[in-house]
Amino acid sequence: MKRDVRILLLGEPKVGKTSLIMSLVGEEFPEEVPPRAEEITIPADVTPERVPTHIVDYSEAEQSEDVMREEIVKANVVCLVYDVTEEATIEKIRTKWIPLINGGAEKGNKIPVILVGNKSDLQPGSSMESILPIMNQFSEIETCVECSAKNLKNISELFYYAQKAVLHPTAPLYDPENKQLRQQCVRALSRIFTISDQDNDGILSDDELNFFQKACFGNPLAPQALEDVKNVVWKNTSDGVQDNGLTLNGFLFLNTLFIQRGRHETTWTILRKFGYDDSLELTDDYLYPQLRVPLGSSTELNHNGYRFLQKLFEKYDVDKDGALSRLDIKNFFTVVPYMPWGEDVFTTVSTDENDYISLHGYLCQWTLTAYLDIHRCLEYLGYFGYPFISEQESQTAAVTVTQNKLEDLEKKQTQRNVFLCKVIGPRGTGKSSFLQAFLGKSLSKQKSSTGLLSYYTINTVHVNNQEKYLILYEVDVDTEFLKTSDAACDVACLMYDVSDPKSFNYCASIYKNVVIISPQQHYMDSGIPCVFVASKSDLTEQKQQHGLSPSEFCYKHRLPPPLAFSCSGPEMPSTVIYSKLALAAMFPHLNGSELTASSFWLRVTLGAAVVTLLGFTFYRAFIKQK
Ligand code: GTP
Numbered sequence: 233m234k235r236d237v238r239i240l241l242l243g244e245p246k247v248g249k250t251s252l253i254m255s256l257v258g259e260e261f262p263e264e265v266p267p268r269a270e271e272i273t274i275p276a277d278v279t280p281e282r283v284p285t286h287i288v289d290y291s292e293a294e295q296s297e298d299v300m301r302e303e304i305v306k307a308n309v310v311c312l313v314y315d316v317t318e319e320a321t322i323e324k325i326r327t328k329w330i331p332l333i334n335g336g337a338e339k340g341n342k343i344p345v346i347l348v349g350n351k352s353d354l355q356p357g358s359s360m361e362s363i364l365p366i367m368n369q370f371s372e373i374e375t376c377v378e379c380s381a382k383n384l385k386n387i388s389e390l391f392y393y394a395q396k397a398v399l400h401p402t403a404p405l406y407d408p409e410n411k412q413l414r415q416q417c418v419r420a421l422s423r424i425f426t427i428s429d430q431d432n433d434g435i436l437s438d439d440e441l442n443f444f445q446k447a448c449f450g451n452p453l454a455p456q457a458l459e460d461v462k463n464v465v466w467k468n469t470s471d472g473v474q475d476n477g478l479t480l481n482g483f484l485f486l487n488t489l490f491i492q493r494g495r496h497e498t499t500w501t502i503l504r505k506f507g508y509d510d511s512l513e514l515t516d517d518y519l520y521p522q523l524r525v526p527l528g529s530s531t532e533l534n535h536n537g538y539r540f541l542q543k544l545f546e547k548y549d550v551d552k553d554g555a556l557s558r559l560d561i562k563n564f565f566t567v568v569p570y571m572p573w574g575e576d577v578f579t580t581v582s583t584d585e586n587d588y589i590s591l592h593g594y595l596c597q598w599t600l601t602a603y604l605d606i607h608r609c610l611e612y613l614g615y616f617g618y619p620f621i622s623e624q625e626s627q628t629a630a631v632t633v634t635q636n637k638l639e640d641l642e643k644k645q646t647q648r649n650v651f652l653c654k655v656i657g658p659r660g661t662g663k664s665s666f667l668q669a670f671l672g673k674s675l676s677k678q679k680s681s682t683g684l685l686s687y688y689t690i691n692t693v694h695v696n697n698q699e700k701y702l703i704l705y706e707v708d709v710d711t712e713f714l715k716t717s718d719a720a721c722d723v724a725c726l727m728y729d730v731s732d733p734k735s736f737n738y739c740a741s742i743y744k745n746v747v748i749i750s751p752q753q754h755y756m757d758s759g760i761p762c763v764f765v766a767s768k769s770d771l772t773e774q775k776q777q778h779g780l781s782p783s784e785f786c787y788k789h790r791l792p793p794p795l796a797f798s799c800s801g802p803e804m805p806s807t808v809i810y811s812k813l814a815l816a817a818m819f820p821h822l823n824g825s826e827l828t829a830s831s832f833w834l835r836v837t838l839g840a841a842v843v844t845l846l847g848f849t850f851y852r853a854f855i856k857q858k
């Protein structure tokens with residue numbers, strides 16, 4: 233919305249321009265007026281729309297045509313004054329003034345005009361008959377008003393209309409020639425309808441209408457008013473009301489009606505509530521609310537965010553099978569102007585047996601977006617109408633910026649829920665398989681699926697009875713680790729292939745030679761926990777060419793011994809290793825020099841043993857029952 237309004241009065245000499253301004257300001261009719269009133273500024277708090285308003289007079293006797301043209305360029309709206317008793321001053325509107333004001337302007341860029349018939353005190357009848365054809369001819373004429381500077385009739389109204397024409401312009405919303413909403417406006421209102429139709433049945437129920445009314449205008453509709461609204465729509469449209477609710481067509485009709493009755497501020501209030509600017513684009517302020525993420529902090533969705541996203545999932549899971557099919561996903565994103573998810577989503581999160589995205593996978597994907605690109609995430613939430621549905625100021629209410637990692641390290645505990653693990657290893661070690669196995673896919677299952685493989689996978693793991701998100705990222709072999717960010721993560725997973733004697737060399741060199749921050753620093757002393765993983769453990773182990781064996785290497789560097797991993801069996805790959813990675817990410821201090829490697833891994837292995845034991849007991853109880 234504009235921050236101030238500049239109103240210019242134009243028209244033939246002696247029609248009463250100066251008198252109108254003086255009457256407004258002095259609240260009485262001045263018998264004597266100068267040819268031209270000084271420019272006046274009305275402070276925001278005394279104007280009806282609460283914006284500072286400048287009123288500018290024009291006098292042919294005092295000002296050249298060039299000066300007038302300059303004033304036209306500066307003006308936001310022109311009040312074109314005529315004398316209701318002088319037909320000639322009306323004729324000049326068409327022949328002289330409108331061409332002068334908007335003659336050179338492109339369609340859509342025209343300055344709005346308000347026709348003002350002054351001296352109505354001198355004439356009992358109305359000038360409407362001569363004015364209507366002019367209004368029909370020029371679409372930039374917002375409205376007309378008859379007034380009198382002498383008996384102060386309609387003076388404040390006139391300036392109110394002028395203000396409104398600037399703050400709530402009709403042109404972007406409505407095409408007066410075809411008497412219908414413009415395409416862009418239909419698109420915006422359709423998005424608003426989709427968001428407001430919270431149960432996705434294509435109809436705004438009474439509850440949904442009330443919620444909408446309250447969010448946009450601050451108060452619910454009285455029951456009778458609600459019925460009246462539906463009645464008007466029902467009487468005037470064939471399909472505007474269905475099952476006692478408003479359809480999209482009904483909603484569009486209602487807005488057309490507001491505009492046709494000069495109440496377009498109503499439609500503007502709705503549009504602005506949903507983030508639109510004067511040209512019906514979503515504003516940057518709305519889509520990209522400010523969020524400061526200091527170095528060392530990460531971004532996560534909080535319970536507000538998850539609650540909103542879960543509701544959205546349920547809305548689009550039309551057949552209530554707990555999963556989104558490809559079609560569901562397409563419908564899901566209709567309010568976003570482009571498709572944010574590519575095919576790689578299906579290899580980033582776990583899917584169900586139909587290869588649909590389950591609620592779990594869906595929340596994982598959102599968690600990943602929030603972690604990797606919070607601004608994108610806020611943008612999407614904006615498209616989905618988060619502030620409206622959640623009744624919050626902005627999308628930032630859906631995210632948490634975590635405490636700096638260094639502080640966590642100092643306190644030896646963390647509130648974070650999402651951790652990033654970089655998986656590093658030579659070509660062909662089985663990094664991608666390791667990532668896919670995290671989604672529960674064994675090697676044979678991976679081979680049967682054809683989709684594009686993602687560089688990321690994300691899933692939840694249990695660490696000390698808490699559920700945490702772990703992101704795995706497969707680092708390209710050619711990465712040179714030149715920047716700090718190349719190596720930065722919560723845990724590094726260094727993977728070598730037990731069946732390939734050369735492969736440990738690569739991991740060892742990355743561990744020792746990686747350039748982080750400065751050439752002197754390596755993963756070795758970066759403070760990032762490192763875990764070595766011995767992949768393809770189902771194959772015969774070959775002696776590694778590296779001087780030390782992997783176990784010796786780890787012992788020497790006070791690291792936990794390599795963890796064996798294989799996903800070759802037909803069954804679901806074990807998740808234990810991922811929990812261990814998450815554990816190392818959560819408690820980086822345990823991996824450091826202050827604790828010996830053995831005591832750290834003793835805890836982990838003990839934990840795992842307890843789980844196995846419990847599992848066994850449960851199994852026995854189960855057998856007995858049978
Ligand atoms: P220029 O500055 O020459 O362009 O004229 P203007 O449009 O500023 O007109 P101005 O305000 O000087 O008024 C012209 C004459 O019309 C004056 O004698 C006013 O007293 C008179 N007048 C202005 N408004 C009204 C009105 O509402 N009713 C009546 N009866 N007379 C009016």
Ligand code: MG
Pocket residue numbers: 249250251266267268269289290291
């Ligand atoms: Mg004057």
